[in-house]
Amino acid sequence: MNAQPSRVAVLAHDLFPGRAKTATGVIRYADYDVAAVLDRANPGTRVSDHISIPDDRDAPVVESMADALELGDVDALVVGIAPIGGGFDESWRDDVEYALREGIDVIAGLHYFLGEDEDFSSLAEEHGATIHDVRKPHPDLTVAEGRASEVDADVVLTVGTDCSVGKMTVSLELTRAAQERGVDAAFIPTGQTGIMIAGWGNPIDRVVSDFTAGAVEEMILEKGDDHDVLFVEGQGSIIHPAYSAVTCGILHGSMPDAMVLCHVAGRDAIHGYEDTAIPSPETYVDLYEDLAAPVHPGEVVAGAVNTSAIDADEEARATLDEFGSSIGGPAADPIRFDADEVLDALLGDRGR
Amino acid sequence: MNAQPSRVAVLAHDLFPGRAKTATGVIRYADYDVAAVLDRANPGTRVSDHISIPDDRDAPVVESMADALELGDVDALVVGIAPIGGGFDESWRDDVEYALREGIDVIAGLHYFLGEDEDFSSLAEEHGATIHDVRKPHPDLTVAEGRASEVDADVVLTVGTDCSVGKMTVSLELTRAAQERGVDAAFIPTGQTGIMIAGWGNPIDRVVSDFTAGAVEEMILEKGDDHDVLFVEGQGSIIHPAYSAVTCGILHGSMPDAMVLCHVAGRDAIHGYEDTAIPSPETYVDLYEDLAAPVHPGEVVAGAVNTSAIDADEEARATLDEFGSSIGGPAADPIRFDADEVLDALLGDRGR
Incomplete structure (x- = not known):
């Protein structure tokens, strides 16, 4: 992840806000704007209905990536849930594929690397989107020198x-x-x-x-x-x-x-x-x-x-x-x- | 590494015995026999010339895998050096390839996985040898449960x-x-x-x-x-x-x-x-x-x-x-x- 997005949607289905540490962290602290949170359990609410947040960081909660895009463009979908074990929940697949088909980047921090999922990687290639698996270490790491x-x-x-x-x-x-x-x-x-x-x-x-x-x-x-x-x-x-x-x-x-x-x-x-x-x-x-x-x-x-x-x-x-x-x-x-x-x-x- | 060999050669070029911890450990403690140590710096000597070792664990030091095989059959070549960083030294390649061409398994503990080296893996396949990279963790590891x-x-x-x-x-x-x-x-x-x-x-x-x-x-x-x-x-x-x-x-x-x-x-x-x-x-x-x-x-x-x-x-x-x-x-x-x-x-x- 070398380029920062400017406006994102955040996927947090069913776990927002209590068990969506990544989503709440991004909403609270990221330099980029959050256009919408995807949570099929709470469509029609707003982030401020669930957590205490400054007004300028509030955002609507919607049911799907399609609904998020009706509110305006975004340049990335952030997977804002990090379950124990870091797996990918298949119920998120439609939203991720929807984003990639629209040429929108996907940013994820799971142990399961979305870029190694053949369906996702071929969709990304076809539509000019980039998948950022931020939990993938770069390959040149080595031992500490104590410096x-x-x-x-x-x-x-x-x-x-x-x-x-x-x-x-x-x-x-x-x-x-x-x-x-x-x-x-x-x-x-x-x-x-x-x-x-x-x-x-x-x-x-x-x-x-x-x-x-x-x-x-x-x-x-x-x-x-x-x-x-x-x-x-x-x-x-x-x-x-x-x-x-x-x-x-x-x-x-x-x-x-x-x-x-x-x-x-x-x-x-x-x-x-x-x-x-x-x-x-x-x-x-x-x-x-x-x-x-x-x-x-x-x-x-x-x-x-x-x-x-x-x-x-x-x-x-x-x-x-x-x-x-x-x-x-x-x-x-x-x-x-x-x-x-x-x-x-x-x-x-x-x-x- | 699920099958134990019965008789091996141990590669330890130029670093035996002081900086060949794996070689000396295998010679001293493994259940299988060591037929020869490969060390191009000391051909013609014996292990007991370099370290204190019981007689039944002594073995000749030879220059190459070819020389080792002249002393009798072995069923595996053990890479007995683990340099800092765990790299593979290209000067070892001839011995590893010689072993694989003879259908002899290779056991290594480097961070560099020999099984992912295309030359080695195709030689192994062609000649029915197996490469055991013992430093490769199995893929089902997970977090501790405190049990x-x-x-x-x-x-x-x-x-x-x-x-x-x-x-x-x-x-x-x-x-x-x-x-x-x-x-x-x-x-x-x-x-x-x-x-x-x-x-x-x-x-x-x-x-x-x-x-x-x-x-x-x-x-x-x-x-x-x-x-x-x-x-x-x-x-x-x-x-x-x-x-x-x-x-x-x-x-x-x-x-x-x-x-x-x-x-x-x-x-x-x-x-x-x-x-x-x-x-x-x-x-x-x-x-x-x-x-x-x-x-x-x-x-x-x-x-x-x-x-x-x-x-x-x-x-x-x-x-x-x-x-x-x-x-x-x-x-x-x-x-x-x-x-x-x-x-x-x-x-x-x-x-x-």
Whole structure:
């Protein structure tokens, strides 16, 4: 994915918004416009009926690609659902084929590569459309050289207590807030949604395991001398029974100077692995810092908690205070409130 | 690689024995016979001129595949060199083609898959030979379910201060020593040499990073109810700037009950990453145990040190004692001395 589209439709059938992390991420953060969301379960509604979103990012929800095009042209269809296992649901095929037949590009982040589907690839060729499988690593990846710390930029990595705790969102919010303060900050995407939003990046969970750190390092070296701060999107959790390898590779490959520990209020076990209890925030701080130290010392400087499950603002603020006390730094919910204190802690004199 | 050969030649040109880890591993541990080693730098010598080896595992060193076949039939050629990056050296091509033309199978563990080389694959087809690329993962791997601890066997994982510190050798020596005590022990291979020796296994450093833990778990679940103890071959080191992802995935995927910390006497920085100092043994014990604990608690019970760089036995024993004191358990060099104390500590009442 080297060219950014300007106006897209987002496929999110039946799973929008709760289980359509890619769709909501693109709607909230991408530089391009979202013309419509395809969700056959909710035609006739609007995005703002389902999630809290600024007016200028609102869009209609329609039933099909054909309906989306009646509202105006788009230059890409984004597959905005990333099911566990990354498969392709055959019920999406009609919309993808409709788009390709109209010469519209398709952008997907599945483990199932649409470009290797013969029907899709021949339709794309016939109608001059391009299929972007953003989860397909480029073929020249190799092992890390342990050089990420050489770049001029400060490197800030979001780390998690679990998967789906807001690491990408926090990285994007911090990047934007830093830029608003006049700091030259850049976002380093490591997953399919981050790549769709940024228009570039290595899908770290899909690379050969030997190259996990190397694929992150490559991005840091590419961008690190052109910016003052890099906010690196973390993945998984260092105690995740399935995905900790990805987390560990990103930790050592990016060599962060500072980390932000991300959590979701109320979660007490790893999602889908209920036997694995979530330990205290202090335990995570020690694990991440101790594991980072022999390669490159970095501190957990701040926290971020998704408090959306808590109704009262006062209670949400108390939760943030408690989390911050545990880790010895400020904690924010940048979606509900703001990221000011966290940014102060991360940027020091640079962002005042 | 599902069928084991019975008699092989081992290609190790110019790098035997010091940088031919796969060749020496196969010569020392494989169930099949080694008829000859191909090393154009040392024709006319014998394996025992280069490494300490039991008489029944000695073999002549010859210049080429043609010379090897003059000494008798073999049913496979093993590529016994695994250079950094896993490439194929074109100077090996004549020997590989000679073997295939004679209908002899070729077994390789490179990142470069010989079966995808058109010259090799057409020769193999023409002459009825099979190419086994043991570093090619099977296509049905998936994410871990966090279930390795459910098996009947105790799981023992070798962990390292660095790469190439003897984790495979220690795992194989402990498996053999346990079997000699009448314990039903099995070796779980995770790298190309281990797979060549055992004749099965998943090459963990080559799987998709999301599936790192899952590929280990699959092997534990497959073998864990048929044996009393599994010795899992570890990879890399949890502080390796490039390979820690693989190490972390094996740690959480195998859910070890006990760990053996492996080291090479005299090494004080990560090989090839001289900026990364090797911390104290105590630090490694804490890192491995603390990282394991939230998923499945496991202790570093013993150590293993390669003391081959130390001349005097007395000094070697002092080094082992010191290492053992640091980690709070016995430490052995199973190649130089024996593994008795370490095995006592690991097996408890089971192996007396």
